[in-house]
Amino acid sequence: MEATVLPEVTSLGVIIKGIIILAIISAVAGFGTYIERKILAFMQRRLGPMHVGPFGLLQIAADGIKLFTQEDIIPQNANKFIFQIAPAITAATAFIALAAVPVFPDFTIPEFIPLLGGTFVPSIAADINVGILFVLGMMAAGLYGPLLAGMAQANKWGIIGSARTAIQFLSYEVVTGLSILAPIMLVGSLSLVDFNEYQAGGFTSWLIWQQPVAFVLFLIAGFAETNRTPFDLLEHEAEVVSGYATEYSGMRWGMFFIGEYANMITVAILASVMFLGGYNDLGFIAGWFIIIGKIAFFFFLMLWVRASWPHIRPDQLMWLCWKVLMPLAMVNILITAIVVMI
Amino acid sequence: MYEQIAFYLFSVLTIGLFLVTVLSKNILYAMTSLAAGMVLISGFFFMLGADFLGVVQLIVYVGAVMALYAFAMMFFDATRDIKEKTTNDALVFFLGGMVALMLVIIFAAPVFSENIQAMYPVVEGVGNAQAVGLVLFTKYLVPFEVAAVMLLVAMIAGIILAGKKMDHSLTTNDDKVISQEDTK
Amino acid sequence: MSLEEFKNRNTGQQSYKMLDIKHTPQSGIGKFGQVVERTVKGELFVGLWVTLREMGNALFKDNMHTIKYPLEKLPISPRYRAIHDMLRLLESGHYRCIGCGLCEKICISDCIKMDTKYDENQRKEVTEYTINFGRCIFCGYCAEVCPELAIVHGGRYETASEQRASFSLFEDMLTPIDALKQQKEYDGFGAVSPNADDTIKQTPLAY
Numbered sequence: 001m002e003a004t005v006l007p008e009v010t011s012l013g014v015i016i017k018g019i020i021i022l023a024i025i026s027a028v029a030g031f032g033t034y035i036e037r038k039i040l041a042f043m044q045r046r047l048g049p050m051h052v053g054p055f056g057l058l059q060i061a062a063d064g065i066k067l068f069t070q071e072d073i074i075p076q077n078a079n080k081f082i083f084q085i086a087p088a089i090t091a092a093t094a095f096i097a098l099a100a101v102p103v104f105p106d107f108t109i110p111e112f113i114p115l116l117g118g119t120f121v122p123s124i125a126a127d128i129n130v131g132i133l134f135v136l137g138m139m140a141a142g143l144y145g146p147l148l149a150g151m152a153q154a155n156k157w158g159i160i161g162s163a164r165t166a167i168q169f170l171s172y173e174v175v176t177g178l179s180i181l182a183p184i185m186l187v188g189s190l191s192l193v194d195f196n197e198y199q200a201g202g203f204t205s206w207l208i209w210q211q212p213v214a215f216v217l218f219l220i221a222g223f224a225e226t227n228r229t230p231f232d233l234l235e236h237e238a239e240v241v242s243g244y245a246t247e248y249s250g251m252r253w254g255m256f257f258i259g260e261y262a263n264m265i266t267v268a269i270l271a272s273v274m275f276l277g278g279y280n281d282l283g284f285i286a287g288w289f290i291i292i293g294k295i296a297f298f299f300f301l302m303l304w305v306r307a308s309w310p311h312i313r314p315d316q317l318m319w320l321c322w323k324v325l326m327p328l329a330m331v332n333i334l335i336t337a338i339v340v341m342i
Numbered sequence: 343m344y345e346q347i348a349f350y351l352f353s354v355l356t357i358g359l360f361l362v363t364v365l366s367k368n369i370l371y372a373m374t375s376l377a378a379g380m381v382l383i384s385g386f387f388f389m390l391g392a393d394f395l396g397v398v399q400l401i402v403y404v405g406a407v408m409a410l411y412a413f414a415m416m417f418f419d420a421t422r423d424i425k426e427k428t429t430n431d432a433l434v435f436f437l438g439g440m441v442a443l444m445l446v447i448i449f450a451a452p453v454f455s456e457n458i459q460a461m462y463p464v465v466e467g468v469g470n471a472q473a474v475g476l477v478l479f480t481k482y483l484v485p486f487e488v489a490a491v492m493l494l495v496a497m498i499a500g501i502i503l504a505g506k507k508m509d510h511s512l513t514t515n516d517d518k519v520i521s522q523e524d525t526k
Numbered sequence: 527m528s529l530e531e532f533k534n535r536n537t538g539q540q541s542y543k544m545l546d547i548k549h550t551p552q553s554g555i556g557k558f559g560q561v562v563e564r565t566v567k568g569e570l571f572v573g574l575w576v577t578l579r580e581m582g583n584a585l586f587k588d589n590m591h592t593i594k595y596p597l598e599k600l601p602i603s604p605r606y607r608a609i610h611d612m613l614r615l616l617e618s619g620h621y622r623c624i625g626c627g628l629c630e631k632i633c634i635s636d637c638i639k640m641d642t643k644y645d646e647n648q649r650k651e652v653t654e655y656t657i658n659f660g661r662c663i664f665c666g667y668c669a670e671v672c673p674e675l676a677i678v679h680g681g682r683y684e685t686a687s688e689q690r691a692s693f694s695l696f697e698d699m700l701t702p703i704d705a706l707k708q709q710k711e712y713d714g715f716g717a718v719s720p721n722a723d724d725t726i727k728q729t730p731l732a733y
Contacts, residue, residue: 043577045584047592082370130393130471137384137400144377144404147412152370159416166413173405190394190471308573324561 010119016109017125021098029261030060036303043307070250075154078247082152087252090145090259097138098262099125101192101269102279102291123279124193131192132184135270136176139225139263143169145256146227146234150244161243164233167314171321172224172231178329179217182336183207183274192270196278206277213332215275217325222267224317226260229306233314268298348389356382367423373408373415380404394470602681603719604712607664610657611680612700613711619703622676625650629668629677637661638668655696659685669712678712 034049034057041048049056074080102123109119128134143165150162184190186207187198199205208215224231235243245256272278272294279291312320359379366372380403387396418424428434478486551557564570583589593600602608613622625642641654669678680699701709719725 039581042581042584045580045589045591047590047594050594079368079370082374085374128388128393130397133394133397133401137397137405140401140405141377141381143409144374147409148370148374151415162412163416166409166416169405169409170413173409177401304574304577308577309570320561324558 013119013121014125016119017121018099020121021125022095025095025098025262025265026258028265029258030064032261032264032299033063033257034060035299036306039300039303040307043304064254067251067254072250072252073247075247077154079152079154082148083247084252086145086149086152087248087255087259088145089148090142091255091262093138093142093145094259094262094266097135097142097266100128100131100134100138101266102196102273127191127193130190132180132190132195132270132274135266136180139266140169140173142259142263145259146244149248149256153244153247155247157241157246158244160240161234161246164240164314165244168224168227168231168233168317171318172221175217175321175325175329176221176225178326178333179214179221180274181329182214182333183211185333185336185340186210192273192278195274196280199277200280202280203277203282206275208275211275211332211336213328215271217329217332218275219271220325221321222271223302223305224321226263226267226302228264228302230309230312231317232306232311233317236311238311264299264302265295268295268302271298345389348385352382352385352389355379367426369415369418369424373411376411377404377408380408392470394474601720602683603722604710605679606681606683606719607666607669607679608683609659609680609685610668610699611678612655612696613676613678613709614701614703614706616706616709619706621652621700622674623652623655624674624676625652626673628671628673632667632671634665634667635661635663652696657694657699659694675712 037059038048038056049059052058052062074083109121124131146165147162150158150160150165152158183195187195189195195207199207223229227234233243235245240246245253248256269291272291276294277290279288282290356379359375359382362375363372363379366375381400384396384399384404387393387399551560580589584591614620615622625640627640627642630638630640637658637660639654639656639658640652642650642652645651664679666679672678677699
């Protein structure tokens with residue numbers, strides 16, 4: 001593939017990119033709650049939000065107003081400081097993780113705009129060459145949000161929620177790492193840009209055809225990583241009230257959910273860049289359009305699964321991860337290694 | 343200049359956070375500051391251009407090790423302060439101080455004698471992860487393998503320790519059997 | 527489903543599908559086999575397909591279950607016991623109540639209060655008639671005991687108001703004289719609601 005010379009990435013461009021990511025992903029996360037409610041409703045033959053704005057579209061604004069103006073309750077025996085910063089950890093790590101994945105195509109701000117004209121805004125805010133590991137590490141650090149929140153709130157459901165956080169983390173983290181190891185060996189790089197270029201040869205060069213097992217494993221681990229439904233143990237309403245978020249209200253509660261939705265988007269981006277051909281053009285369809293389509297598909301898949309499948313117990317998750325998925329991932333790595341060596 | 347500012351910022355924050363870890367009597371503060379300190383240490387790696395090590399620091403220490411710590415913390419009441427039993431404050435102070443002094447001497451001595459040189463200079467055109475791999479599988483092959491065997495031994499020991507009651511399930515047993523076992 | 531089908535409770539002739547549920551395997555191999563079987567059989571994807579099909583039905587085949595309540599309402603059964611109605615005689619338009627006081631007597635929560643006097647035609651005239659809806663338990667005894675079908679239970683179930691008294695005066699419950707044509711007779715004991723056929727589900731047990 002012929003490398004096109006890109007303009008130099010300035011710190012101004014990175015800052016603009018950071019603001020764009022923050023603004024748009026927060027908005028998309030808010031919009032994601034609307035989409036989730038609508039799709040879950042349709043799948044259960046309900047209507048979903050209908051009354052605020054056309055098709056209930058302004059429900060997001062109503063929810064936002066509610067969250068912002070709700071009283072911020074801190075329980076009496078809670079550890080105030082930790083209780084207050086825990087939601088910020090979730091939200092912040094989710095956005096830091098987004099710094100190392102390609103979100104939106106790169107562009108140059110037109111010259112006629114004062115001050116910022118001519119600035120090149122890159123596709124990746126921080127193009128480090130170990131992007132995948134960085135994203136996974138940041139998402140792992142994001143678990144401190146639920147963990148500390150549950151332990152700080154002096155509530156038994158919270159404690160159970162944070163214990164489950166630790167259990168869940170210990171279960172899936174091995175699978176995440178091992179599942180992406182095989183594709184990494186094939187590509188020979190940890191950079192998402194290299195992954196994208198490896199799959200530049202069109203539909204048949206997608207890594208999913210070479211690594212179907214790794215794709216499925218990564219998807220399962222990604223569901224566990226974002227606490228989506230089959231592995232929704234941390235705040236399983238039917239069992240532990242609301243888990244780590246039991247005592248939270250208002251914007252602090254909202255930050256947990258912005259973090260969760262940002263994580264969903266991150267996992268969707270990772271899956272589509274690593275396995276589904278990334279942001280390369282597919283035939284006549286432009287790359288930026290196709291990546292949005294892929295991300296939307298994964299987002300929809302998460303909602304779809306939530307509507308269809310039941311939760312599993314923590315011990316079942318642990319059993320699945322350690323006794324089924326991890327050996328599978330190991331076998332996958334071994335076979336890939338043998339193929340690569342030959 | 344940016345790097346210096348970043349270095350001093352990270353140093354002050356890291357030392358401050360680890361001080362909180364040591365001095366705080368609240369288990370939650372200690373754990374939070376330890377984790378935050380680990381995150382900030384990875385910042386040093388990033389500043390030195392060792393992206394791979396920085397990320398490994400994030401994943402291994404912040405992720406895995408701290409999750410294990412957190413798992414252990416579940417056995418404490420996180421909302422109360424811990425009462426430490428120190429019988430001899432002076433001895434603790436003395437020993438701690440001596441260890442700290444020794445560490446400072448060990449790490450400062452090569453710098454003062456100006457007898458420090460890179461054995462494995464950075465190879466041009468080789469990425470971070472590849473460089474780590476090269477060193478790990480040539481010079482440090484034996485320690486690497488020994489560490490691997492040690493981890494394997496620890497894993498087997500862990501399985502044996504925990505595995506005694508592995509076939510014993512509380513959910514599938516009758517209530518009668520469980521109550522019988524309780525009374526034993 | 528029509529009523530005839532509903533009344534057919536002979537389970538022998540209907541085709542029930544037996545679920546093939548096996549026992550949970552106890553051994554490790556058995557459990558692993560269960561996982562492999564479930565993975566390969568694609569049962570999970572059946573679940574996904576069901577929800578997707580329902581979504582398609584709901585969106586494109588107008589199979590939505592939601593009733594937009596204040597805008598549309600489900601028809602209620604004529605036997606529904608909501609706020610009472612006082613009916614009029616269809617010919618003369620005079621209220622049917624003859625002031626016999628049976629409803630006041632039978633009311634178990636003691637919430638009906640009536641006062642009568644003889645008018646100039648020596649006919650009983652109801653001067654006061656109130657029902658205390660703070661006490662009424664909507665048991666329906668008053669409607670049952672009424673010899674003239676004068677007091678019946680109506681269909682006004684949305685009884686939120688600022689005052690309980692809003693519904694309880696004789697004039698409030700009485701059919702308005704200009705709406706006499708629309709006054710409906712109670713269908714009688716055991717009457718079914720107009721949409722009963724749609725809502726009926728067959729009971730799988732033969733009683």
